[in-house]
Amino acid sequence: xxxxEKTAQLVGYWLDQNGVVAPMQGEMTTRSDGSTLADIxxxxxxxxxxxxxxxxxxxxxxxxxxxxxxxxxxxxxxLGIPALVHEECLTxxxxxxxxxxxxxxxxxxxxxPELVERVGAVIGxxxxxxxxxxxxxxxxxxxxxxxxxxxxxxIGEDPYLVGTVGTAxxxxxxxxxxxxxxxxxxxxxxxxxxxxxxxxxxxxxxIADVFLPPFEMALLDGGARSVMNSYAEIDGVPVAANxxxxxxxxxxxxxxxxxxxxxxxxxxxxxxxxxxxADRGEAAAMALEAGVDVELPTGDAYLAPLVExxxxxxxxxxxxxxxxxxxxxxxxxLGLLDPDVFEDEPPTGIDLDxxxxxxxxxxxxxxxxxxxSNDGVLPxxxxxxxxxxxxxxxxxxxxxxxxxxxxxxxxxxxxxxxLGFAIPTVLExxxxxxxxTVSTAVGCAVEGDDRSGIAEAVAVARxxxxxxxxxxxxxxxxxxGTVGEGNDTASxxxxxxxxxxxxxxxxxxxxxxxxxLTGRPYAIGWALDGPGPRPSAVVQAFFPGEGGxxxxxxxxxxxxxxxxxxxxxLPRAAGAQPYTYLHPRLGGPSDVTxxxxxxxxxxxxxxxxxxxxxxxLVVDDAVTTDGTFxxxxxxxxxxxREGSDVVQLYGxxxxxxxxxPVVQLLGYARVDVPAGESRSVRFTVPVQRFAxxxxxxxxxxxxxxxxxxxxxxxxxxxxxxxxxxxxIVALSDGSAAVPLPGTATERATLRVTGPVHEVQLTDxxxxxWTVA
Numbered sequence: 001x002x003x004x005e006k007t008a009q010l011v012g013y014w015l016d017q018n019g020v021v022a023p024m025q026g027e028m029t030t031r032s033d034g035s036t037l038a039d040i041x042x043x044x045x046x047x048x049x050x051x052x053x054x055x056x057x058x059x060x061x062x063x064x065x066x067x068x069x070x071x072x073x074x075x076x077x078x079l080g081i082p083a084l085v086h087e088e089c090l091t092x093x094x095x096x097x098x099x100x101x102x103x104x105x106x107x108x109x110x111x112x113p114e115l116v117e118r119v120g121a122v123i124g125x126x127x128x129x130x131x132x133x134x135x136x137x138x139x140x141x142x143x144x145x146x147x148x149x150x151x152x153x154x155i156g157e158d159p160y161l162v163g164t165v166g167t168a169x170x171x172x173x174x175x176x177x178x179x180x181x182x183x184x185x186x187x188x189x190x191x192x193x194x195x196x197x198x199x200x201x202x203x204x205x206x207i208a209d210v211f212l213p214p215f216e217m218a219l220l221d222g223g224a225r226s227v228m229n230s231y232a233e234i235d236g237v238p239v240a241a242n243x244x245x246x247x248x249x250x251x252x253x254x255x256x257x258x259x260x261x262x263x264x265x266x267x268x269x270x271x272x273x274x275x276x277x278a279d280r281g282e283a284a285a286m287a288l289e290a291g292v293d294v295e296l297p298t299g300d301a302y303l304a305p306l307v308e309x310x311x312x313x314x315x316x317x318x319x320x321x322x323x324x325x326x327x328x329x330x331x332x333x334l335g336l337l338d339p340d341v342f343e344d345e346p347p348t349g350i351d352l353d354x355x356x357x358x359x360x361x362x363x364x365x366x367x368x369x370x371x372x373s374n375d376g377v378l379p380x381x382x383x384x385x386x387x388x389x390x391x392x393x394x395x396x397x398x399x400x401x402x403x404x405x406x407x408x409x410x411x412x413x414x415x416x417x418x419l420g421f422a423i424p425t426v427l428e429x430x431x432x433x434x435x436x437t438v439s440t441a442v443g444c445a446v447e448g449d450d451r452s453g454i455a456e457a458v459a460v461a462r463x464x465x466x467x468x469x470x471x472x473x474x475x476x477x478x479x480x481g482t483v484g485e486g487n488d489t490a491s492x493x494x495x496x497x498x499x500x501x502x503x504x505x506x507x508x509x510x511x512x513x514x515x516x517l518t519g520r521p522y523a524i525g526w527a528l529d530g531p532g533p534r535p536s537a538v539v540q541a542f543f544p545g546e547g548g549x550x551x552x553x554x555x556x557x558x559x560x561x562x563x564x565x566x567x568x569x570l571p572r573a574a575g576a577q578p579y580t581y582l583h584p585r586l587g588g589p590s591d592v593t594x595x596x597x598x599x600x601x602x603x604x605x606x607x608x609x610x611x612x613x614x615x616x617l618v619v620d621d622a623v624t625t626d627g628t629f630x631x632x633x634x635x636x637x638x639x640x641r642e643g644s645d646v647v648q649l650y651g652x653x654x655x656x657x658x659x660x661p662v663v664q665l666l667g668y669a670r671v672d673v674p675a676g677e678s679r680s681v682r683f684t685v686p687v688q689r690f691a692x693x694x695x696x697x698x699x700x701x702x703x704x705x706x707x708x709x710x711x712x713x714x715x716x717x718x719x720x721x722x723x724x725x726x727x728i729v730a731l732s733d734g735s736a737a738v739p740l741p742g743t744a745t746e747r748a749t750l751r752v753t754g755p756v757h758e759v760q761l762t763d764x765x766x767x768x769w770t771v772a
Contacts, residue, residue, distance in 0.1 A: 001079065001324070002043070003307055003310060003311070003317065003320070004043045004307060005043045005044055005078070005079060006320050006321070006324045007043075007299070007302055007303055007306055007307055007320065008041070008043040008044045008045055008046065008299075008303070009044060009045075009046040009081070009324050009327050009328065010046055010293065010294055010295060010299075010302045010320070010323050010324065010327060011045070011046050011047070011294065011295045011296075011298065011299030011302045011303055012045075012046060012047035012048065012049040012086070012294065012295070012296045012297045012298060012299070013037075013040060013041065013045050013047070013048060013049060013083075013298065013299070014049040014050065014054070014297045014298050015037070015048065015049070015051065015054075016050070016051075016054040016055050037069070038072070038076065041073060041077065041083075042077065043077065043078075044073065044077045044078075044079055044081050045073065045083045046083065046084065046294055046327055047083055047084045047085065047086055047134075047294065047296065048066075048069075048083045048084070048085045048086075049086065049296060049297040049298070050086070050087055050088065050094075050297070051066055051085050051087070051131075051132075052087055052093070052094075052095035052096075052130060052132070053087050053088055053093075053094040053095050053406065053409075053410065054410065055410065055414075056096040056410065056411065056414055056417055056420075057095075057096060058096075059095065059096070059097060059098075059130060059350040059352060060346075060347070060348050060349070060350055062130075063130055063131060063346040063347050063348075063350065064346045066085065066130075066131050066346070067131065067342055067345075067346035069083075070082040070083065070131070070341075070342040071342050074341075074342065081328075081331065081336070081337065082331075082336045082341060082342060084133045084134060084327075084330070084331055084334065084336060085131055085132045085133050085134070086132065086133065086134040086135070086136060086181075086261075086296075087127060087132045087134075087135060087136070088135070088136050088137070088404050088409070089123050089124075089127060089135035089136065089137045089173070089178075090103070090104060090136075090137045090138070090139065090153055090402070090404035091103050091104075091401065091402045091404050091405045091543075091545060092123050092126075092357075092361075092405070092545070093123055093126050093127050093130075093132070093352065094404055094405065094406045094409055094410070095130075095352065095406055096406060096410075096411075096417075096420050097352050097353065097419075097420030097421055098126060098352035098353065098406060098420075098421070099122075099123075099126075099352060099353040099354075099357035099358065099361055099421060099546060100361070100400075100401050100405045100406070100407065100421075100423065100545045100546045101119055101123070101357075101360070101361045101364060101545045101546070102361070102364050102365050102368050102402075102542070102543060102544045102545040102547075102548065103152045103153070103401075103402030103403075103404075103405075103475075103519060103542055103543035103544075103545070104138060104139060104152070104153055104154055104155045104165075104402075105151065105152050105153075105154060105155065105156070105519065105520075105542040105543070105567060105568070106364065106365065106368035106541075106542040106543060106544055106545070106564075107119075107155055107165050107169070107364070107368070108154075108155040108156035108161055108162070108165055108567030108568075109156075109367075109368040109369075109370055109540075109542055109564040109565060109566065109567050109606075110364055110367035110368040110564060111161070111165075111367075111564075111565055111567075111646045111668055111670055112364075112367055112670050113164050113165050113167070113168035114168065115360070115363060115364055115367065116165050116168045116169050116172070116364070117168040117169065117171050117172040117175075118172060118360055119169070119172060119360050119361075119364055120168065120169040120170070120171065120172025120173040120175075120176075120180075121172035121173070121175050121176050122172075122176075122356055122357055122360055123135070123172070123173060123176075124172060124173040124174070124175065124176025124177065124178040125176045126350075126352050126357075127173075127176070127178045128176050128177045128178055129347050129350060130347070130350065131342075131346075132178065133178060133179060133334050133336070134178065134179040134181060134226060134261075135173055135178050135179070135180055135181060136181045136183065136228065137169065137173070137180065137181065137183070138155070138166045138169045138170065138180065138182065138183075138218075139153045139154055139155070139166075139183055139184065140155070140162055140163070140166045140182055140183070140214040140215055140218060141153075141154050141162075141183075141184055141188050141189035141211070142154070142156075142157060142158070142159050142162050142189055142210055142211055142214065143156060143157040143189060143567075143568050143580075144157070144189050144190050144578045144580060145189075145190075145191075145193070145194035145577045145578035145579075146194070146492060146520045146521050146522075146568065146571055146577060147193070147194030147195075147488055147489050147490065147492065147520075147574060147577055148189060148191060148194040148195070148196065148488055148520075149196055149403075149483055149484055149485055149486055149487035149488040149489070149520075150189070150196065150403070150484070150485050151483070151519060151520040151521075151568070152402050152403055152473075152475060152483055152484065152518075152519025152520060152542065152543055153402070153403060153404060153485075154189060155567060156567030156568055156603075157567065157568045157569060157580050157581065157582070157603060158567070158581075158582065158603060158665050159209075159210055159211070159213040159214055160213070160665055160666075160667075160689070160767075161567060161665065161668070162214040163213055163214035163216070163217035163218065164217065164766055166182075166214055166217070166218050166222075167214075167217050167218045167221050167222035168222075170182070170218050170222035170223070170224045171222050171223075174222075174223065174224070174225065177334075179224075179225040179226050179258075179330070179334070180218075180222075180224045180225065180226065181224075181226040181227065181228050181261060182215055182218050182219070182224050182226070182227045182228065183227070183228035183230075183263065184228055184229065184230035184231065184232075184263060185215060185227050185228065185229055185230055185239065185245070185246070185250065185260075186207060186211055186212060186215065186230055186234075186239060186245055186249075187200045187202050187207050187211045187230060187232055187234050187239075188200070188230035188231065188232045189211075190202045190206070190211070190232075190578075191232060194488055194489075194577065194578070195488050196485065196486050196488050197231050197232070197273070198232075199232070199233050199234075199236075200232045200233065200234045200235075201234075201235065202234065204693070204697055205658070205692075205693045205697065207234070208693045208697065208699065209692050209693050209699075210582070212249075215227070215254075216254060216761060217766075219254055219255075219256055220254070220761060221766070224258070225258040225259070225330065225333075226258050226259050226260070226261055226330075227250060227256065227258065227259075227260050227261070228260070228261050228262070228263050229246065229260060229261075229262060229263055229266060229292060230263070231263055231266055231269065231273075233274060238266075238269070238270055238274045238276060240262060240263075240266045240267060240269070240270055240286075240287050240290065240292055241270055241274075241276060241277075241286040241287060241290050242290055243289060243290040243291060245290075246260055246290045246291030246292065247290065247291040250291065251291065253761070254761065257326075257329075258326070258330065259293045259294055259326050259327060259330050260291050260292050260293045260294070261292075261293065261294040261296050262287065262292050262294065262295050262296050263296070264296055264297045265297070265300070266287075266292075267280075267283050267284060267287040267292060267295045267300070267301045267302065268280060268283055268300045268301055269283075270282075270283035270286055270287065271283045279305065280300055280301040280305040281301070281305035281306060281308055281309045281314075282309075283301050283305075284301035284302050284305050284306040284309065284315075285306070285309055285314065285315045287301070288302070288306070288315070288319045288320065288323060289315075289319055292323075293323040293326050293327060294323070294327060306320070352421075353420075353421040353422075353546075358422075358546065358547060361545050361546050361547035362547030362550050362551055363547070364544075364545070364547070365541075365544035365545055365547040365548045365550075365551035365552075366547075366551040366554060366555065366560050366563075367563055367564060367644075367670075368541070368542060368544055368551075368564045369539060369540070369541050369544065369551060369552065369555050369562055369563075369564045370539070370540040370541075370562065370564040370565060370566055370605075370606045371537070371538075371539055371540075371555070371562035371564075371606060371607040371608065372528060372538040372539065372540055372570070372601060372605070372606075372607065373527075373528050373534075373535070373537055373538045373607070374536070374537040374607055375536045375537065376536075377466065377511045377513060377536035377537050378513065378536075378537045378555075378556060378558070378609070379555075379556065379557055379558025379609060380434070380466060380513075380556050380557050380558070382433070382434050382435045382436065382557060383435055383436060384436065384465045384466065385436050385437070385464070385465035386436060386437045386438070386439055386463060386464040386465055387430065387434055387436060387437070387438050387439070387464055387465065387466050387467075387468060388438075388439045388440065388441070388457075388460045388461045388463070388464035388466070388467040388468065388510070389426065389427045389430055389431075389438055389439070389440045389467075389468045389470065390440065390441050390442070390443050390457045390460060390461060390467055390468065390469045390470070390501070390505060391442070391443055391444075391457075391469045391470040391471045391498070391501065391515075392442055392443065392444055392445050392446045392470075392471065392496075392498065393426070393446065393470040393471055393472050393473075393515075393517045394425065394426050394427045394440065394442070394468075394469075394470040395425045395426070395427040395428070395440065395442075396425060396474075397419060397423040397425055397549075398412075398474065398475075399425075399446075399470075399472065399473070399474060399517045400423060400425070400426075400517060400543060400544055400545060400546070400548040400549060401423075401475065401543055401545060401546075402475050402484070402519060402543040402545075403475040403476065403477065403481070403483065403484030403485055403487075403519065405475070405543075405545075407419055408474075408475045408476055408477075408481065408484070409477065412476060412480060421546065422546070423545075423546040423549070424549040424550055425549045426468070426470050426515065426517075426548075426549045426552050426553065427440055427470075427549075428549060429549040429550045429552065429553035430468065430553045430556065430557075432553070433553040433554070433556075433557045433559070434557065436465075439460050439463065439464060440460065441453065441456045441457040441459075441460040442457070443456070443457035443469075443501040443505075444457075444496060444497050444498060444500075444501050445496060446471075446472070446473065446474045446482060446495055446496055446498070447474070447482060447495050447496045448496050448497075449496065449497055450497070451497050451500065454497070454500065454501050454504050457469075457501060457504070457505060458504050458505060458507075458508055461505045461508045461510045461512070462508045462510060464510055465510070465511075466510065466511050466512075466513065467505050467508070467510045467511070467512045467513070468512075468513045468515060468556065469501065469502050469505050469512060469513070469514050469515070469535075470515045470517060471494060471498040471501065471502060471514065471515070471516060471517070472494070472498075472515075472516045472517035472518040472541075473495065473517065473518045473519050473520070473543075475487075475519050475543060482495040482519075483518065483519035483520050484519065489574075490574065491574050492520075492521075492522050492523040492571050492573065492574040492577070493522065493523060493574075494522055494524070499526070502514055502527065502535065503526075503533075506533050506534065506535055507533060511536040512535045512536055512537075513535065513536060513537045513538075513539065513556065514527060514535040514537070514538045514539070515539045515541060515552060515556075516538070516539065516540050516541060517541050517543065517544075517548075518540070518541075518542060518543070519542065519543050521540070521566070521568050521569070521570045521571055522571070523570075523571050523572060523573050523574065523600070524538070524570070524600065525572060525600040528600055528601065529600065539552065539555065539556070539562070540564075540566070540570075558609065561608055561609040561610065561641065561642070561643045561644065562606065562607060562608055562609065563606070563608065563643065563644035563645070563646065563670070564606050565604050565605060565606040565646045565648075565713070566601060566602070566603055566604060566605045566606060566713075567603070568603065569581050569599035569601070569602055569603050569714075570599050570600045570601035570602075570605070571599055571600065572596060572597065572598060572599055572600055575595070576595070576596070576597040579597050579599065581599070581602060581603040581661075581663065581714045581715075582661040582663075582664060583661060583662065584659035584660060584661060584662065585659070585662055586659070588662065601713075601740075602713050602714045602715035602740070603665075603713065603714040604646070604648050604665070604711075604712070604713035604714045605712075605713040605714075605715075605740075605742070606646070606713075607741060608639075608643045608644075608645070609639070609641055609643060610637055610638075610639025610640065610641050610642070610643040610675060611637070611638045611639040612635055612636065612637055612638065612639075612643070612645045612673070612712065612743065613635075613636045613638050613743055614633050614634070614635060614636075614647075614710050614711075614712075614743055614744065614745045615633070615634050615636065615745070616632070616633060616634040616680075617631070617632070617633045617709065617710060617745040617746065617748055618631070618632040618633075618748075619631050619632075619708050619748035619750055620750060621750070621751065622750065622751040622752070622753055623687050623750060623751075623752055623753070624687070624752070624753055624754040624757075625687060625701040625702070625703055625752055625753070625754040625755065625756065625757035626687070626701070626754070626757045627687055628684060628685065628686050628687065629684075629685055629687060629750060630682060630683065630684050630685070631649060631682070631683040631685060631708060631710070631748075632680060632681070632682045632683075633647065633680070633681055633710045633745060634678050634679070634680050634681075635647055635671055635673055635678060635679050635680075635681055636673070636677075636678040637673040637674060637675050637676060637677055637678070638676075639675055640675055641675050642672065642673070642674045642675055643672075643673060643675075644670060644671065644672050644673075645670075645671050645673060645712075646668055646669070646670050646671075647668065647669045647670075647671055647681050647710060648665060648667075648668050648710065648711055648712065648713065648714075649665070649666045649667040649668065649669075649683050649685070649708070649709075649710055649767070650663050650664060650665060650666060650708070650709055650710070650711055650714065651663075651664050651666045651689065651690065651706055651707060651708045651709075652664065652706065652707045652747075653690055653692075653702075653704070653706050654704065654705045654706060654707060654749075655704055655705070656692065656702055656704070657694050657695055657702060658692065658693075658694060658695060660692065663714050663715075664689075664690075665714070666683075666685055666689045666708070666767060667683050667685060667689070667766075667767030667769065668767075669681050669683070669769040669771070671771055679771050679772065680771070680772045681769055681770070681771055682769060682770045682771075682772070683767055683768070683769045684767065684768045684769070685767050686767070687701055687752060688701060688759055689767065690706055690752070691759045698758055699758065699759040699760075700756050700757060700758050700759060701752065701756070701757045701759060702752070702756050703752050703753055703754055703755070703756065704751075704752055705749050705750070705751055705752070706749070706750050706752055707747040707748070707749055707750070708747065708748050708749075708750055709744055709745050709746065709747040709748065710744065710745045711742065711743070711744035711745070712742045712743050712744065713740075713742050715740060715742065716740070716742030716743060716744040717744050717747075
């Protein structure tokens with residue numbers, strides 16, 4: 001291979017750059033000089049960037065074009081190597097007319113890795129049929145600050161939950177023949193003050209114990225084949241130029257042998273954003289040496305600037321060869337080097353929203369809905385009379401979809417085009433589900449201060465037996481919306497005047513159900529525990545996708561029972577951020593500070609239409625530092641209807657050489673229990689779930705006592721337990737404290753014996769569980 005042929009394999013080419021779907025895209029885009037695609041790819045090309053996902057294209061027509069283009073690359077370039085095609089697939093394939101699934105934060109709320117794996121497989125099948133080889137998902141960033149706009153792309157605030165659910169998605173996607181891309185490696189979500197692309201000030205222990213484990217699990221247990229670097233800089237070193245992370249940690253320690261792809265423009269950002277490179281050639285040298293194999297979305301740095309530096313003797317061509325071999329190995333494994341590849345006819349009659357897509361989307365949406373409060377108004381009586389469905393998100397399909405959905409990512413620039421698939425709104429779904437009359441009013445917009453519609457909403461609510469107020473977010477990119485990439489916030493109040501709308505409807509005295517369609521958790525303590533009139537029920541829905549409206553109607557009418565649990569703590573205020581339930585004792589409330597960071601509702605919280613009780617906890621008495629222990633508990637449904645419970649196993653390391661969280665999720669199990677019956681759940685837990693980085697930053701399991709218990713959420717504990725939260729939540733005005741609904745077992749003490757056990761890698765084994 002010539003040097004030009006080698007570097008051509010290390011870059012992407014973005015045929016269509018329509019709208020703004022990447023940071024600084026307008027500034028970074030290279031305008032066409034009139035060259036044809038044949039001219040541009042005369043030396044070959046590594047990847048085609050977002051063939052289907054940058055503008056609306058008919059799937060059949062685009063597939064036919066792609067097959068022809070791949071055949072041209074085989075026929076007209078000297079080496080005859082087809083291009084690898086990558087696409088976004090965070091909420092389903094980001095293409096026109098493709099099914100839209102719940103956003104990843106909803107995956108976390110469902111606590112159901114098996115279902116997420118099935119979703120990943122059906123998404124991957126659509127992609128592979130279209131000739132797409134690599135998906136830029138999942139996002140394994142652990143949520144640290146809900147002010148960050150990209151929270152809706154994340155799975156949750158617990159590394160184990162993120163790792164198990166994210167690994168399941170990897171398995172599903174790759175089972176269908178599409179390489180998953182883990183992002184964003186590493187520490188991206190710890191950005192300063194929740195601002196996108198802001199510096200990260202995390203210490204080495206936090207990086208190793210919080211941000212790294214999900215990637216370890218997805219690599220070692222899921223076999224993920226690609227990794228994308230983070231835009232962030234950690235302690236002044238941009239990740240795209242950090243060889244300690246991209247080579248020393250990722251390859252030498254974790255044994256990763258796939259490809260590292262650059263987040264869009266991140267190689268050039270070493271010059272234009274971070275200021276550590278003098279020009280694109282120096283940026284290319286830094287990134288290539290660090291371990292970035294492929295520059296995406298274009299070849300701004302890895303083409304002419306890199307060639308120039310290699311020929312000048314400033315970059316060792318062996319670094320180019322290293323990256324090219326990785327790229328070619330990936331293409332070979334994907335079949336792109338097979339002599340008969342693309343000799344078949346392109347697919348026709350492609351349906352990207354089949355019944356299987358729709359069924360899975362609705363099921364995942366249903367499992368992700370979290371019931372935060374309920375005074376008995378839910379489930380609704382279908383014969384109770386007029387139901388008023390009110391609010392800016394009641395009748396907007398876009399409000400059901402996340403930032404990386406095609407609707408909000410691309411179609412926002414094409415307002416005259418339809419979505420291309422059916423997505424019933426909450427209003428439409430309730431009209432179909434309820435036998436009585438459904439009235440409606442918008443009340444206000446998601447954003448802005450226009451209150452002129454609130455009076456109409458109040459009048460409609462007064463004439464109804466029940467009011468359902470649907471409020472929340474509009475996902476978008478870089479200022480286009482209230483949440484999503486680049487849409488960070490300084491406030492965690494509901495956007496616009498939506499709180500005023502809710503309070504005005506509640507003040508009518510009509511029982512009011514609030515449905516939150518959001519991409520982040522908001523500070524809604526006023527709606528849950530406030531001293532004044534409150535909604536009768538509150539349902540949290542994290543962008544539930546095309547089946548979300550139907551799933552919400554099913555929950556409200558009782559066709560399905562709520563079973564989702566919060567994958568993130570529900571914040572008290574923006575000023576209490578960043579916050580995580582995984583905090584040491586000094587990270588919680590105490591008498592030495594007047595600032596209370598206790599969340600309004602904790603990680604793992606969620607109500608049901610029945611009630612569950614835990615009893616008969618049995619835990620092994622002792623385990624060695626390199627062993628496995630078992631936990632058995634009986635889950636009893638004490639209510640009147642069948643329900644699904646998310647049984648959560650928690651632990652606490654009583655004394656350690658460094659401070660440890662007061663509570664830590666060890667494992668979880670989603671269990672169906674008929675009314676009046678019980679199930680025995682048995683967990684098998686590697687003691688490495690208690691591993692941490694010691695003072696010398698070696699990951700170890702130390703001997704000593706650990707406490708283990710089963711609970712319905714992270715703050716549930718028996719009175720007198722050692723956790724300061726104690727299942728009590730203070731009102732925002734400090735006037736009183738109310739008990740937080742939840743149940744838990746007494747804690748069992750487990751003795752960990754033996755010498756300190758050094759853990760070379762996070763144990764990829766999952767906590768397993770069985771039900772009897």
